[in-house]
Amino acid sequence: MRLTINGELADTIRAATVLELLDELKIAPGRVAVEVNLKVVRKAEYGTYRLRDGDTVEIVNFVGGGGWRWL
């Protein structure tokens, strides 16, 4: 599956859900927030939210603030 994750094209994604994607990227789900096609995915929905080919995914976390790096 082809996804755009944090602005980068990723075309070898095997994950079918948000939870599987975080697992595949080795990101602990606790301290991040995930947005798919500009819509925030609630943590409770990570396991059931199905990703589709071509989705744009943003994964964010807290950093020292405020810096000036963009989504």
Add this chain to the structure above:
Amino acid sequence: MEDKLIIRGIEFRSRLWVGTGKYKDFAETKRAVEASGADVVTVAVRRTNITDRKTDNLLDYIDPKHYKILPNTAGCYTMEDALRYSRLAREAGISDLIKLEVIGDEKTLFPDTIGLLQATEILAKEGFIVLPYTNDDPVMAKRLVNAGAAAVMPLAAPIGSGLGIRNPYNMKIILEQATVPIIVDAGVGTASDVAIAMELGCDAVLLNTAIAGAKDPIAMAEAMKYGVMAGRLAYAAGRIPKKLYATASSPFDGML
């Protein structure tokens, strides 16, 4: 007597709030935050590094169990961006608190108060506890409260400028009419600036650069802690009025 800051039922240990930007590393951030005595720590929301997972996480140093993590929307120039960042921040974090910034100008980082007002209204309706960063404008402060702001955060001076409170008279008007806590946000340079804000009657001060940019950030963090405490005590104690001429403080009785 307990003199605690409370916003929407949330109790705060300190009236000094600190940002976590511009430090050398997370270890220095942690030491500065500890020295400041702050219990509110602001953070920004940014993309997770998905190629290098070994990068340190700020929250490994600043334990959310001991500090109130206040996400901001720093860097947002439109209402839409500010809403997007706020919603992500709520999902990444543990509370409904958001320090709302909608920047209107790159050079001064002054707020776009129109976008700010609209975003405040929308987020307050979505259940956020909105703390908007705004100008030292008494009318806008009132409008923000009417739009649902839980506190108002007027700037002392431009972000990172270190100029201190440039318009104490506006700040006094904002304080006089305030029905929510007023927290000075941005522009203070040193401990006396913080003390002046607190002496005016401000409920708290949020700063970042004044500590992070000092030659010795840890020592400055401690100075800021005492600045807030001294200013608050002086405010509560009630200062003497300013007068043009002298008033003797020693008695005349018993003079030779």
